[in-house]
Amino acid sequence: MSSRELDGYRSGQPAQLADVLERVLDKGIVIAGDIQINLLDIELLTVKIRLLIASADKAKEMGIDWWNGDPFLSGRNGQSGLEDRLRRLEEKAGLPTSEEG
Amino acid sequence: MAAAPMREDAGGWYLYGVVAADAEAPGGAPSVDPANGVVSLGEGPVAALASRVSLVEFDEETLPQRLADAGWLEEKIRAHEQVLEAALASTTVVPCRFCTVYRSEEDLRAFLAGHADELRDALATLEGRVELGVKALVDPARFSAELEAASQATSGRAYLEARREEQRLGAELVRFQGELAANLHERLLAAAEDGVSLALQSREVSGRDEEMLFNGAYLVGDREKFEEALAEAAQGAREHGVELELTGPWPPYNFVPAELGRP
Numbered sequence: 001m002s003s004r005e006l007d008g009y010r011s012g013q014p015a016q017l018a019d020v021l022e023r024v025l026d027k028g029i030v031i032a033g034d035i036q037i038n039l040l041d042i043e044l045l046t047v048k049i050r051l052l053i054a055s056a057d058k059a060k061e062m063g064i065d066w067w068n069g070d071p072f073l074s075g076r077n078g079q080s081g082l083e084d085r086l087r088r089l090e091e092k093a094g095l096p097t098s099e100e101g
Numbered sequence: 102m103a104a105a106p107m108r109e110d111a112g113g114w115y116l117y118g119v120v121a122a123d124a125e126a127p128g129g130a131p132s133v134d135p136a137n138g139v140v141s142l143g144e145g146p147v148a149a150l151a152s153r154v155s156l157v158e159f160d161e162e163t164l165p166q167r168l169a170d171a172g173w174l175e176e177k178i179r180a181h182e183q184v185l186e187a188a189l190a191s192t193t194v195v196p197c198r199f200c201t202v203y204r205s206e207e208d209l210r211a212f213l214a215g216h217a218d219e220l221r222d223a224l225a226t227l228e229g230r231v232e233l234g235v236k237a238l239v240d241p242a243r244f245s246a247e248l249e250a251a252s253q254a255t256s257g258r259a260y261l262e263a264r265r266e267e268q269r270l271g272a273e274l275v276r277f278q279g280e281l282a283a284n285l286h287e288r289l290l291a292a293a294e295d296g297v298s299l300a301l302q303s304r305e306v307s308g309r310d311e312e313m314l315f316n317g318a319y320l321v322g323d324r325e326k327f328e329e330a331l332a333e334a335a336q337g338a339r340e341h342g343v344e345l346e347l348t349g350p351w352p353p354y355n356f357v358p359a360e361l362g363r364p
């Protein structure tokens with residue numbers, strides 16, 4: 001346990017991959033314009049990474065399946081618009097369309 | 102000479118984030134391409150934290166193949182994060198999303214020059230502040246024990262009634278979670294400059310037996326004040342078997358403009 005245990009909360013653990021992923025892939029400035037990978041590609045990239053990892057056993061061992069709790073992919077909170085968007089992106093990426101989880 | 106077909110690779114620039122022009126590039130952190138270290142490219146009031154990368158490795162068309170290699174992916178993602186964390190130790194940084202790659206130094210410099218004002222504003226907002234993460238976790242065994250106790254109390258009743266009781270408790274749990282999350286977020290927000298509620302992570306992800314009830318990120322200027330508020334909230338949460346966990350400081354991914362450069 002950490003040095004802050006006396007304060008009643010935990011801290012000081014090493015960063016978990018899930019925490020890193022939810023930030024590095026979904027947050028931070030996105031730059032549109034003259035870059036190697038354009039905005040749509042970044043979105044596609046994120047989708048691809050998620051799908052890829054969802055199907056990879058190794059990734060599971062690594063703990064990269066955080067999107068299980070992500071309303072964007074799990075379709076919770078009635079965000080069917082996002083699901084449609086995902087499906088379109090998947091089709092565009094030539095990936096098998098995700099099924100209802 | 103290798104038999105593999107050689108493509109011309111002038112090299113591109115992988116952009117990790119933006120800092121003030123007088124900030125130095127962090128030493129020691131491994132870049133996304135170990136052959137090329139992270140440098141600071143100054144342009145006007147701001148500078149890019151960037152490193153050279155192969156445009157063959159980071160090419161739109163070949164990237165999907167690279168991504169099939171989970172080891173490659175984790176290595177790059179970790180490198181991205183570590184460069185920003187190293188920078189964070191000594192300066193304010195505006196983090197970029199994973200895989201922001203420019204074809205040339207000119208393109209990268211043009212971006213910095215074209216968005217100097219927005220980037221400077223973003224840096225000013227973040228100056229002296231850090232992103233902290235707070236999660237609320239609960240031991241599901243404790244909740245199932247409560248459910249069990251409740252269902253035993255109804256053991257003489259008809260099955261249907263017991264089921265109704267279970268459903269009622271389930272609904273109660275959802276209500277409890279909603280209240281806890283709203284209350285916690287409000288209290289922490291009051292001790293921070295800004296805050297957002299993030300998607301919950303499943304148990305498989307956290308790798309723990311605990312269920313996540315809340316996941317938030319805060320932009321914090323006065324860390325002592327924030328940690329006091331957190332400690333206070335933690336006392337209350339613990340009475341309900343809920344543990345709070347603090348992570349960070351993170352590069353402020355959650356508190357930068359989502360997008361720059363769209364006309």
